[in-house]
Amino acid sequence: MTVGRIGPARGVRGDVFVQPFTDEPDERFAVGSVLDTEPAERGPLTVEALNLSGPKMVLHFAGVDDRAAAEALRGVRLVIAASERPEIDDPDEFYISDLVGLTARGVDGATLGPVRDVIDIAGADYLVLDIDGAERLVPFVEAIVLTVDVPGGVVVIDPPEGLFEI
Template identity: 65%
Template sequence: MPAGEAAARAADDDVIAVGRVGPARGVRGETFVEPWTDAPHERFAPGNRLRTEPASAGPLEVDASSTAGGKLVVHFAGVVDRAGAEALRGVTLFVRAADRPPLADAEEFYDTDLVGLAAVGVDGAPIGPVRDVLHAAGASYLVLDVAGHERLVPFVAAIVPSVDVAAGTVTVDPPPGLFDL
């Protein structure tokens, strides 16, 4: 599941953070980029236009991308020297939420499809909002705000039997004691 990508229900102006510009590489305007996506070669393919924060730094168009020493190297159109590349250092890069590829499996979700959904019990009682999605030790967890306390809920079908992004809900069937910590 691509980390840090925005919801399909997002408006056309909603954006997904996909990386941050790092230091310059060489003297011809190339930069190292810290990717925040599982598909960096798709996000940073030549011709892709990226919004920026601060907005005054962009938009930036990818001219070329490659890897060097296992790190992503991107050359942006119009950046011709090391000084231009260094001026971009620290800039956060975004794509439009509407531009992300569709998922092939109806049972898969982008993390940010889930963030903000209202968690409800199988009886429909409100539990709290989904604040985040964590991936650790080969498992995924929903981070819920339950009465002002963060609670991790394993994102497995036995505990999370349904997700309805369009309705804005995720159904949780917690085992006894899950929220009693």
């Protein structure tokens, strides 16, 4: 399960900005935490320091001691085993890692394509679908995403007219 994504370097000493995908970033990224990575050959990474720079999280990992090493980690996902994540009690909430890979289908049952990612744009979540080789964003709202069946591997979408024509 992805708990964060490494962004650009901050400064020249190996610090990086991290976009957290967890409700408990202080706990998940505490000093001494060891995180696996995707791709796996970039890790594991051990957190040496955690700082907040305004609303952004800045981490320093052991052995990442200059800007070049920090930039080489840009885009790397920080992951934990699914067994380490807390249970979700709300049936309308999902882990991003559970949504990625689901098959998106229309209300008519036609396959649209796989869910490649879930992104946040201006406080709203969007499913990133691969439809005929083109990336399409679908607002992750109840009016459009009618069903999420993680065990069944399917998400049912009722796209408004013109959504995929842009």
